[in-house]
Amino acid sequence: MHSRDARGHADWGSFASLRDNDRVTSATTPTTTTAVSQAWFERARAVTPGGVNSPVRAFTAVGGTPRFITSASGAWLTDADGNDYVDLICSWGPMLLGHAHPDVQAAVAGAVARGTSYGTPTEPEVELAEEIVARTPVERVRFVSSGTEATMSAIRLARGATGRDLVVKFAGCYHGHVDPLLAEAGSGVATLAVPGTSGVPATAAAETLVLPYNDREAVRAAFATHGPRIACLITEASPGNMGVVPPAPGFNAFLAETCRAHGALFISDEVMTGFRATAQGGWGLDGAVEGWTPDLMTFGKVMGGGFPAAAFGGRADLMAHLAPEGPVYQAGTLSGNPVATTAGLATLRLATAEVYAHLDATAHTIRAAVSEHLQVAGVPHVVQVAGTMFSVFFRDGAVRDFAEASRQDTAAYAAFFHSMLDQGVYLPPSAYEAWFVSAAHDDRAVQTIIDALPAAALAAATAGGY
Numbered sequence: 001m002h003s004r005d006a007r008g009h010a011d012w013g014s015f016a017s018l019r020d021n022d023r024v025t026s027a028t029t030p031t032t033t034t035a036v037s038q039a040w041f042e043r044a045r046a047v048t049p050g051g052v053n054s055p056v057r058a059f060t061a062v063g064g065t066p067r068f069i070t071s072a073s074g075a076w077l078t079d080a081d082g083n084d085y086v087d088l089i090c091s092w093g094p095m096l097l098g099h100a101h102p103d104v105q106a107a108v109a110g111a112v113a114r115g116t117s118y119g120t121p122t123e124p125e126v127e128l129a130e131e132i133v134a135r136t137p138v139e140r141v142r143f144v145s146s147g148t149e150a151t152m153s154a155i156r157l158a159r160g161a162t163g164r165d166l167v168v169k170f171a172g173c174y175h176g177h178v179d180p181l182l183a184e185a186g187s188g189v190a191t192l193a194v195p196g197t198s199g200v201p202a203t204a205a206a207e208t209l210v211l212p213y214n215d216r217e218a219v220r221a222a223f224a225t226h227g228p229r230i231a232c233l234i235t236e237a238s239p240g241n242m243g244v245v246p247p248a249p250g251f252n253a254f255l256a257e258t259c260r261a262h263g264a265l266f267i268s269d270e271v272m273t274g275f276r277a278t279a280q281g282g283w284g285l286d287g288a289v290e291g292w293t294p295d296l297m298t299f300g301k302v303m304g305g306g307f308p309a310a311a312f313g314g315r316a317d318l319m320a321h322l323a324p325e326g327p328v329y330q331a332g333t334l335s336g337n338p339v340a341t342t343a344g345l346a347t348l349r350l351a352t353a354e355v356y357a358h359l360d361a362t363a364h365t366i367r368a369a370v371s372e373h374l375q376v377a378g379v380p381h382v383v384q385v386a387g388t389m390f391s392v393f394f395r396d397g398a399v400r401d402f403a404e405a406s407r408q409d410t411a412a413y414a415a416f417f418h419s420m421l422d423q424g425v426y427l428p429p430s431a432y433e434a435w436f437v438s439a440a441h442d443d444r445a446v447q448t449i450i451d452a453l454p455a456a457a458l459a460a461a462t463a464g465g466y
Protein backbone atom coordinates (compact mmCIF):
# COMPACT_ATOMS: atom_id res chain seq x y z
CA MET A 1 0.00 0.00 0.00
CA HIS A 2 2.88 2.36 0.62
CA SER A 3 4.34 2.09 -2.82
CA ARG A 4 7.92 3.02 -3.38
CA ASP A 5 6.78 5.96 -5.50
CA ALA A 6 4.30 7.27 -2.99
CA ARG A 7 6.87 7.43 -0.24
CA GLY A 8 9.11 10.08 -1.80
CA HIS A 9 10.16 12.53 0.86
CA ALA A 10 10.07 15.27 -1.74
CA ASP A 11 6.43 14.57 -2.48
CA TRP A 12 4.90 14.30 0.94
CA GLY A 13 1.53 15.61 -0.24
CA SER A 14 0.70 12.55 -2.29
CA PHE A 15 1.96 10.27 0.47
CA ALA A 16 -0.22 12.00 3.02
CA SER A 17 -3.33 11.70 0.91
CA LEU A 18 -2.56 8.06 0.23
CA ARG A 19 -2.37 7.54 3.96
CA ASP A 20 -5.73 9.21 4.50
CA ASN A 21 -7.34 6.73 2.15
CA ASP A 22 -5.64 3.88 3.93
CA ARG A 23 -7.09 4.88 7.24
CA VAL A 24 -10.59 4.36 5.94
CA THR A 25 -9.92 0.77 4.94
CA SER A 26 -7.08 -0.44 7.10
CA ALA A 27 -9.16 -1.59 10.06
CA THR A 28 -10.99 -4.11 7.95
CA THR A 29 -8.94 -4.71 4.82
CA PRO A 30 -5.19 -5.04 5.12
CA THR A 31 -3.97 -3.89 1.74
CA THR A 32 -0.28 -4.65 2.14
CA THR A 33 0.91 -7.09 -0.50
CA THR A 34 3.49 -9.55 0.75
CA ALA A 35 3.72 -12.03 -2.13
CA VAL A 36 7.41 -11.38 -2.80
CA SER A 37 8.38 -11.63 0.88
CA GLN A 38 6.36 -14.84 1.14
CA ALA A 39 8.19 -16.36 -1.81
CA TRP A 40 11.57 -15.43 -0.32
CA PHE A 41 10.53 -16.81 3.05
CA GLU A 42 9.73 -20.16 1.42
CA ARG A 43 13.13 -20.21 -0.25
CA ALA A 44 14.73 -19.22 3.05
CA ARG A 45 13.02 -22.00 4.97
CA ALA A 46 14.32 -24.54 2.46
CA VAL A 47 17.93 -23.66 3.27
CA THR A 48 17.92 -22.07 6.77
CA PRO A 49 16.26 -23.30 9.99
CA GLY A 50 13.00 -21.38 10.36
CA GLY A 51 14.05 -19.22 7.41
CA VAL A 52 15.93 -16.78 9.63
CA ASN A 53 19.41 -16.26 11.02
CA SER A 54 18.20 -14.99 14.38
CA PRO A 55 14.99 -16.42 15.88
CA VAL A 56 13.12 -13.23 16.81
CA ARG A 57 12.97 -12.21 13.14
CA ALA A 58 10.66 -15.11 12.29
CA PHE A 59 7.30 -13.63 13.46
CA THR A 60 6.70 -16.84 15.43
CA ALA A 61 5.01 -14.99 18.29
CA VAL A 62 2.77 -12.79 16.14
CA GLY A 63 2.17 -15.01 13.10
CA GLY A 64 2.42 -14.01 9.45
CA THR A 65 5.31 -13.53 7.08
CA PRO A 66 8.46 -11.64 8.06
CA ARG A 67 9.17 -8.88 5.57
CA PHE A 68 12.30 -9.15 3.46
CA ILE A 69 13.80 -5.69 3.63
CA THR A 70 15.64 -4.61 0.51
CA SER A 71 16.68 -1.10 1.48
CA ALA A 72 16.42 1.45 4.25
CA SER A 73 16.87 5.18 4.55
CA GLY A 74 16.49 7.38 7.61
CA ALA A 75 13.50 6.16 9.62
CA TRP A 76 12.10 4.04 6.77
CA LEU A 77 12.39 0.45 5.62
CA THR A 78 11.37 -0.76 2.15
CA ASP A 79 10.47 -4.41 1.62
CA ALA A 80 10.71 -6.70 -1.39
CA ASP A 81 7.09 -5.96 -2.33
CA GLY A 82 7.77 -2.23 -2.37
CA ASN A 83 6.02 -1.45 0.93
CA ASP A 84 7.48 1.25 3.15
CA TYR A 85 7.48 1.12 6.93
CA VAL A 86 8.48 3.47 9.71
CA ASP A 87 11.08 1.42 11.53
CA LEU A 88 10.68 1.06 15.30
CA ILE A 89 13.21 -1.78 15.53
CA CYS A 90 16.27 0.02 14.16
CA SER A 91 18.09 -3.31 13.69
CA TRP A 92 17.21 -4.13 17.34
CA GLY A 93 19.04 -1.03 18.56
CA PRO A 94 22.12 -0.23 16.49
CA MET A 95 20.73 2.34 14.04
CA LEU A 96 20.79 5.29 16.44
CA LEU A 97 21.24 7.80 13.60
CA GLY A 98 18.73 6.11 11.30
CA HIS A 99 19.51 4.04 8.21
CA ALA A 100 22.10 4.92 5.59
CA HIS A 101 23.31 8.08 7.30
CA PRO A 102 25.33 9.84 4.59
CA ASP A 103 28.34 10.63 6.82
CA VAL A 104 28.54 7.07 8.12
CA GLN A 105 28.16 5.76 4.56
CA ALA A 106 31.00 8.00 3.39
CA ALA A 107 33.29 6.92 6.24
CA VAL A 108 32.53 3.26 5.53
CA ALA A 109 33.07 3.70 1.77
CA GLY A 110 36.44 5.28 2.51
CA ALA A 111 37.42 2.41 4.80
CA VAL A 112 36.32 -0.22 2.28
CA ALA A 113 38.38 1.47 -0.43
CA ARG A 114 41.48 1.02 1.75
CA GLY A 115 40.91 -2.73 2.14
CA THR A 116 38.56 -4.52 4.49
CA SER A 117 40.73 -6.49 6.93
CA TYR A 118 44.46 -6.71 7.63
CA GLY A 119 44.84 -8.73 10.82
CA THR A 120 47.06 -5.98 12.26
CA PRO A 121 46.41 -3.08 14.65
CA THR A 122 44.64 -0.18 12.92
CA GLU A 123 43.96 3.48 13.71
CA PRO A 124 40.14 3.44 13.90
CA GLU A 125 40.30 0.75 16.62
CA VAL A 126 42.27 3.12 18.82
CA GLU A 127 40.01 6.06 18.09
CA LEU A 128 36.84 4.05 18.80
CA ALA A 129 38.34 2.73 22.05
CA GLU A 130 39.20 6.31 23.04
CA GLU A 131 35.63 7.39 22.32
CA ILE A 132 34.24 4.58 24.50
CA VAL A 133 36.70 5.33 27.32
CA ALA A 134 35.69 9.00 27.15
CA ARG A 135 31.97 8.25 27.48
CA THR A 136 31.97 5.45 30.04
CA PRO A 137 33.85 4.53 33.23
CA VAL A 138 35.91 1.79 31.52
CA GLU A 139 39.68 2.31 31.33
CA ARG A 140 40.56 -0.40 28.78
CA VAL A 141 38.51 -1.85 25.93
CA ARG A 142 38.87 -5.06 23.93
CA PHE A 143 36.89 -5.37 20.67
CA VAL A 144 35.02 -8.47 19.55
CA SER A 145 32.46 -9.07 16.79
CA SER A 146 29.17 -9.61 18.67
CA GLY A 147 27.52 -8.87 21.98
CA THR A 148 27.51 -12.60 22.69
CA GLU A 149 31.28 -12.69 22.38
CA ALA A 150 31.55 -9.64 24.62
CA THR A 151 29.61 -11.17 27.52
CA MET A 152 31.27 -14.57 27.03
CA SER A 153 34.70 -12.95 27.21
CA ALA A 154 33.79 -10.74 30.17
CA ILE A 155 32.68 -13.82 32.11
CA ARG A 156 35.85 -15.73 31.25
CA LEU A 157 37.85 -12.73 32.40
CA ALA A 158 35.86 -12.52 35.64
CA ARG A 159 36.44 -16.20 36.30
CA GLY A 160 40.12 -15.90 35.47
CA ALA A 161 40.60 -12.83 37.64
CA THR A 162 38.72 -14.20 40.67
CA GLY A 163 39.59 -17.89 40.38
CA ARG A 164 35.89 -18.66 40.96
CA ASP A 165 33.26 -20.30 38.74
CA LEU A 166 29.72 -19.25 39.64
CA VAL A 167 27.84 -16.63 37.63
CA VAL A 168 24.74 -14.83 38.93
CA LYS A 169 22.22 -13.52 36.41
CA PHE A 170 18.60 -12.36 36.42
CA ALA A 171 15.60 -14.06 34.81
CA GLY A 172 14.53 -12.08 31.74
CA CYS A 173 17.96 -10.54 31.14
CA TYR A 174 19.45 -11.58 27.80
CA HIS A 175 23.21 -11.55 27.42
CA GLY A 176 23.60 -13.33 24.09
CA HIS A 177 23.50 -17.06 23.42
CA VAL A 178 26.39 -17.95 25.73
CA ASP A 179 25.98 -21.36 27.42
CA PRO A 180 25.98 -20.23 31.07
CA LEU A 181 23.86 -17.14 30.26
CA LEU A 182 20.96 -18.71 28.38
CA ALA A 183 19.03 -19.74 31.47
CA GLU A 184 15.73 -17.82 31.61
CA ALA A 185 17.14 -15.39 29.12
CA GLY A 186 14.17 -13.25 28.06
CA SER A 187 13.98 -11.89 24.49
CA GLY A 188 13.84 -14.58 21.79
CA VAL A 189 14.00 -17.34 24.37
CA ALA A 190 10.92 -15.92 26.08
CA THR A 191 9.15 -15.11 22.81
CA LEU A 192 9.44 -18.68 21.58
CA ALA A 193 8.90 -20.27 25.01
CA VAL A 194 11.83 -22.61 24.34
CA PRO A 195 13.65 -24.06 27.33
CA GLY A 196 16.69 -21.83 27.60
CA THR A 197 19.03 -24.68 28.33
CA SER A 198 18.46 -27.13 25.44
CA GLY A 199 21.93 -27.94 24.12
CA VAL A 200 23.56 -26.32 27.13
CA PRO A 201 25.45 -28.85 29.29
CA ALA A 202 23.97 -29.38 32.74
CA THR A 203 27.38 -28.50 34.13
CA ALA A 204 27.26 -25.06 32.45
CA ALA A 205 23.71 -24.41 33.66
CA ALA A 206 24.75 -25.53 37.15
CA GLU A 207 27.38 -22.79 37.21
CA THR A 208 24.63 -20.17 36.81
CA LEU A 209 22.37 -18.85 39.55
CA VAL A 210 19.23 -17.23 38.12
CA LEU A 211 17.47 -14.71 40.37
CA PRO A 212 14.31 -12.62 39.99
CA TYR A 213 15.12 -9.09 38.81
CA ASN A 214 14.79 -6.15 41.21
CA ASP A 215 14.74 -8.56 44.17
CA ARG A 216 17.33 -7.47 46.75
CA GLU A 217 16.37 -10.27 49.15
CA ALA A 218 17.11 -12.93 46.51
CA VAL A 219 20.50 -11.32 45.81
CA ARG A 220 21.36 -11.18 49.51
CA ALA A 221 20.36 -14.82 49.98
CA ALA A 222 22.36 -16.02 46.95
CA PHE A 223 25.52 -14.24 48.11
CA ALA A 224 25.02 -15.38 51.72
CA THR A 225 24.91 -19.01 50.55
CA HIS A 226 27.37 -19.02 47.63
CA GLY A 227 29.39 -15.81 48.11
CA PRO A 228 32.91 -17.30 48.17
CA ARG A 229 32.22 -19.22 44.92
CA ILE A 230 30.67 -16.35 42.91
CA ALA A 231 32.96 -14.98 40.18
CA CYS A 232 30.57 -12.32 38.94
CA LEU A 233 27.08 -11.00 38.75
CA ILE A 234 25.99 -9.93 35.27
CA THR A 235 22.94 -7.75 34.66
CA GLU A 236 21.62 -5.60 31.85
CA ALA A 237 22.32 -2.00 32.91
CA SER A 238 18.61 -1.45 32.42
CA PRO A 239 16.89 -4.56 31.09
CA GLY A 240 15.37 -4.24 27.63
CA ASN A 241 15.10 -7.88 26.62
CA MET A 242 11.91 -8.66 28.58
CA GLY A 243 10.49 -5.35 27.41
CA VAL A 244 11.88 -2.33 29.23
CA VAL A 245 12.06 -3.10 32.96
CA PRO A 246 14.20 -0.45 34.65
CA PRO A 247 16.09 -1.14 37.85
CA ALA A 248 14.34 0.10 40.99
CA PRO A 249 16.10 3.22 42.33
CA GLY A 250 19.43 2.19 43.88
CA PHE A 251 19.21 -1.43 42.68
CA ASN A 252 22.36 -1.33 40.52
CA ALA A 253 24.30 0.48 43.27
CA PHE A 254 23.18 -2.26 45.66
CA LEU A 255 24.42 -4.93 43.21
CA ALA A 256 27.79 -3.21 42.83
CA GLU A 257 28.14 -2.94 46.61
CA THR A 258 27.09 -6.56 47.22
CA CYS A 259 29.61 -7.83 44.65
CA ARG A 260 32.39 -5.76 46.20
CA ALA A 261 31.58 -7.03 49.69
CA HIS A 262 31.94 -10.63 48.47
CA GLY A 263 34.96 -10.24 46.20
CA ALA A 264 32.85 -10.89 43.10
CA LEU A 265 32.90 -8.73 39.97
CA PHE A 266 29.94 -6.63 38.85
CA ILE A 267 29.42 -6.85 35.07
CA SER A 268 27.03 -4.34 33.57
CA ASP A 269 25.85 -5.52 30.14
CA GLU A 270 25.33 -2.39 28.04
CA VAL A 271 25.11 -4.11 24.66
CA MET A 272 21.60 -2.71 24.21
CA THR A 273 21.67 0.39 26.44
CA GLY A 274 25.22 1.54 25.62
CA PHE A 275 25.24 4.89 23.76
CA ARG A 276 21.47 4.35 23.33
CA ALA A 277 19.58 4.89 26.61
CA THR A 278 21.67 8.05 27.11
CA ALA A 279 24.99 9.32 25.69
CA GLN A 280 26.61 7.37 28.54
CA GLY A 281 24.27 4.41 28.17
CA GLY A 282 22.35 2.92 31.07
CA TRP A 283 25.18 3.96 33.40
CA GLY A 284 24.26 7.57 32.59
CA LEU A 285 20.91 6.99 34.33
CA ASP A 286 22.30 5.85 37.66
CA GLY A 287 26.04 5.13 38.14
CA ALA A 288 27.16 8.44 36.65
CA VAL A 289 24.81 10.27 39.02
CA GLU A 290 25.30 8.12 42.12
CA GLY A 291 29.06 7.77 41.75
CA TRP A 292 29.71 4.04 41.37
CA THR A 293 31.23 2.10 38.48
CA PRO A 294 30.87 -1.50 37.31
CA ASP A 295 34.03 -3.65 37.32
CA LEU A 296 33.42 -4.74 33.74
CA MET A 297 31.04 -3.55 31.02
CA THR A 298 29.97 -4.97 27.68
CA PHE A 299 28.96 -2.98 24.60
CA GLY A 300 27.61 -3.74 21.13
CA LYS A 301 24.76 -2.65 18.86
CA VAL A 302 25.10 1.19 18.57
CA MET A 303 28.92 1.15 18.84
CA GLY A 304 29.10 -1.01 15.69
CA GLY A 305 27.22 1.52 13.57
CA GLY A 306 25.30 -1.32 11.87
CA PHE A 307 28.36 -3.59 11.52
CA PRO A 308 29.41 -6.61 13.60
CA ALA A 309 31.41 -4.89 16.33
CA ALA A 310 31.14 -5.19 20.10
CA ALA A 311 33.41 -4.73 23.07
CA PHE A 312 34.05 -5.43 26.70
CA GLY A 313 36.01 -3.20 29.01
CA GLY A 314 36.69 -2.25 32.57
CA ARG A 315 39.31 -1.33 35.12
CA ALA A 316 42.89 -1.42 33.81
CA ASP A 317 44.04 -3.87 36.49
CA LEU A 318 41.26 -6.32 35.60
CA MET A 319 41.69 -6.01 31.84
CA ALA A 320 45.42 -6.72 32.35
CA HIS A 321 44.46 -10.36 32.99
CA LEU A 322 43.78 -10.67 29.24
CA ALA A 323 46.32 -12.08 26.81
CA PRO A 324 48.85 -10.88 25.74
CA GLU A 325 49.31 -9.04 29.08
CA GLY A 326 47.87 -11.82 31.22
CA PRO A 327 46.83 -15.48 31.17
CA VAL A 328 43.14 -15.20 30.14
CA TYR A 329 43.05 -16.02 26.44
CA GLN A 330 40.69 -14.21 24.10
CA ALA A 331 41.09 -13.47 20.38
CA GLY A 332 39.29 -12.87 17.08
CA THR A 333 40.23 -12.85 13.39
CA LEU A 334 37.90 -9.94 12.63
CA SER A 335 38.02 -8.28 16.08
CA GLY A 336 38.39 -4.51 15.68
CA ASN A 337 37.78 -4.82 11.95
CA PRO A 338 38.65 -1.48 10.30
CA VAL A 339 35.34 -1.14 8.41
CA ALA A 340 33.25 -1.95 11.49
CA THR A 341 35.23 0.28 13.83
CA THR A 342 35.12 3.11 11.29
CA ALA A 343 31.32 2.81 11.15
CA GLY A 344 31.11 2.74 14.94
CA LEU A 345 33.42 5.71 15.32
CA ALA A 346 31.48 7.77 12.77
CA THR A 347 28.23 6.87 14.54
CA LEU A 348 29.43 7.80 18.02
CA ARG A 349 30.97 11.07 16.82
CA LEU A 350 27.64 12.01 15.26
CA ALA A 351 25.71 10.97 18.38
CA THR A 352 25.72 14.42 19.95
CA ALA A 353 23.70 15.83 22.83
CA GLU A 354 21.23 17.15 20.24
CA VAL A 355 20.72 13.63 18.89
CA TYR A 356 19.90 12.29 22.36
CA ALA A 357 17.56 15.22 23.01
CA HIS A 358 15.78 14.44 19.74
CA LEU A 359 15.49 10.74 20.63
CA ASP A 360 14.08 11.67 24.04
CA ALA A 361 11.49 14.03 22.59
CA THR A 362 10.49 11.63 19.81
CA ALA A 363 10.17 8.68 22.18
CA HIS A 364 8.07 10.84 24.49
CA THR A 365 5.69 11.84 21.70
CA ILE A 366 5.25 8.24 20.54
CA ARG A 367 4.76 6.93 24.08
CA ALA A 368 2.11 9.53 24.84
CA ALA A 369 0.22 8.82 21.61
CA VAL A 370 0.30 5.04 22.08
CA SER A 371 -0.94 5.39 25.63
CA GLU A 372 -3.71 7.78 24.65
CA HIS A 373 -5.08 5.57 21.89
CA LEU A 374 -4.87 2.35 23.91
CA GLN A 375 -6.70 4.10 26.71
CA VAL A 376 -9.44 5.33 24.38
CA ALA A 377 -9.87 1.76 23.11
CA GLY A 378 -9.97 0.41 26.68
CA VAL A 379 -6.85 -1.74 26.30
CA PRO A 380 -4.99 -2.32 29.61
CA HIS A 381 -1.36 -1.30 29.16
CA VAL A 382 1.67 0.13 30.85
CA VAL A 383 4.48 2.04 29.14
CA GLN A 384 7.94 1.68 30.73
CA VAL A 385 10.92 3.89 30.02
CA ALA A 386 14.72 3.84 30.35
CA GLY A 387 16.20 6.99 28.85
CA THR A 388 15.36 6.95 25.13
CA MET A 389 14.26 3.28 25.28
CA PHE A 390 10.71 2.26 26.02
CA SER A 391 8.23 -0.56 25.57
CA VAL A 392 4.52 -1.16 25.98
CA PHE A 393 3.19 -4.04 28.08
CA PHE A 394 -0.38 -5.10 27.41
CA ARG A 395 -1.35 -5.52 31.07
CA ASP A 396 -2.31 -3.48 34.13
CA GLY A 397 0.34 -2.43 36.59
CA ALA A 398 4.08 -1.85 36.54
CA VAL A 399 6.42 -4.64 35.44
CA ARG A 400 9.35 -5.17 37.81
CA ASP A 401 10.58 -8.62 36.81
CA PHE A 402 10.25 -11.37 34.23
CA ALA A 403 7.33 -13.09 35.98
CA GLU A 404 5.32 -9.87 35.67
CA ALA A 405 6.49 -9.30 32.10
CA SER A 406 5.20 -12.76 31.25
CA ARG A 407 1.71 -11.89 32.47
CA GLN A 408 0.67 -9.76 29.50
CA ASP A 409 -1.85 -10.19 26.73
CA THR A 410 0.34 -11.37 23.85
CA ALA A 411 -2.72 -11.96 21.63
CA ALA A 412 -3.66 -8.30 21.97
CA TYR A 413 -0.07 -7.36 21.13
CA ALA A 414 -0.06 -9.58 18.03
CA ALA A 415 -3.24 -7.89 16.75
CA PHE A 416 -1.80 -4.45 17.51
CA PHE A 417 1.47 -5.38 15.78
CA HIS A 418 -0.21 -6.59 12.59
CA SER A 419 -2.50 -3.59 12.35
CA MET A 420 0.49 -1.28 12.70
CA LEU A 421 2.42 -3.29 10.12
CA ASP A 422 -0.46 -3.15 7.64
CA GLN A 423 -0.47 0.60 8.10
CA GLY A 424 3.25 0.95 7.49
CA VAL A 425 4.79 0.81 10.97
CA TYR A 426 7.29 -1.93 11.77
CA LEU A 427 7.23 -2.77 15.50
CA PRO A 428 9.25 -5.56 17.11
CA PRO A 429 7.43 -8.84 16.34
CA SER A 430 7.33 -9.74 20.03
CA ALA A 431 5.77 -8.29 23.16
CA TYR A 432 9.10 -8.81 24.98
CA GLU A 433 11.15 -6.24 23.11
CA ALA A 434 12.04 -2.58 23.45
CA TRP A 435 10.94 -0.11 20.80
CA PHE A 436 13.73 1.92 19.23
CA VAL A 437 13.67 5.35 17.61
CA SER A 438 16.45 7.11 15.73
CA ALA A 439 17.71 10.59 15.01
CA ALA A 440 15.99 10.28 11.62
CA HIS A 441 12.49 9.82 13.09
CA ASP A 442 11.09 13.16 12.00
CA ASP A 443 7.58 14.61 12.10
CA ARG A 444 6.49 12.60 9.07
CA ALA A 445 7.60 9.33 10.59
CA VAL A 446 5.96 10.16 13.92
CA GLN A 447 2.74 11.26 12.20
CA THR A 448 2.61 7.96 10.31
CA ILE A 449 2.81 6.15 13.64
CA ILE A 450 0.16 8.34 15.23
CA ASP A 451 -2.21 7.93 12.27
CA ALA A 452 -1.95 4.14 12.57
CA LEU A 453 -2.76 4.02 16.28
CA PRO A 454 -6.59 4.25 16.34
CA ALA A 455 -7.09 1.17 14.14
CA ALA A 456 -4.29 -0.74 15.89
CA ALA A 457 -5.70 0.04 19.35
CA LEU A 458 -9.11 -1.14 18.14
CA ALA A 459 -7.57 -4.35 16.81
CA ALA A 460 -5.89 -4.94 20.17
CA ALA A 461 -9.15 -4.29 22.03
CA THR A 462 -11.02 -6.74 19.80
CA ALA A 463 -8.34 -9.46 20.09
CA GLY A 464 -8.15 -9.02 23.84
CA GLY A 465 -11.93 -8.99 24.27
CA TYR A 466 -11.85 -5.68 26.14
Ligand SMILES: *Cc1c(COP(=O)(O)O)cnc(C)c1O
Nearest residue numbers: 146147148174175176269271272
Ligand atom coordinates in the same frame (compact mmCIF):
# COMPACT_ATOMS: atom_id res chain seq x y z
C1 LIG B 1 21.71 -7.96 21.87
C2 LIG B 1 22.26 -8.22 23.22
C3 LIG B 1 23.32 -9.11 23.44
C4 LIG B 1 23.89 -10.00 22.36
O1 LIG B 1 24.47 -9.27 21.33
P1 LIG B 1 24.65 -9.98 19.88
O2 LIG B 1 25.44 -9.00 19.10
O3 LIG B 1 23.26 -10.22 19.36
O4 LIG B 1 25.37 -11.26 20.13
C5 LIG B 1 23.87 -9.20 24.71
N1 LIG B 1 23.37 -8.46 25.72
C6 LIG B 1 22.34 -7.62 25.56
C7 LIG B 1 21.86 -6.80 26.71
C8 LIG B 1 21.73 -7.48 24.31
O5 LIG B 1 20.68 -6.68 24.17
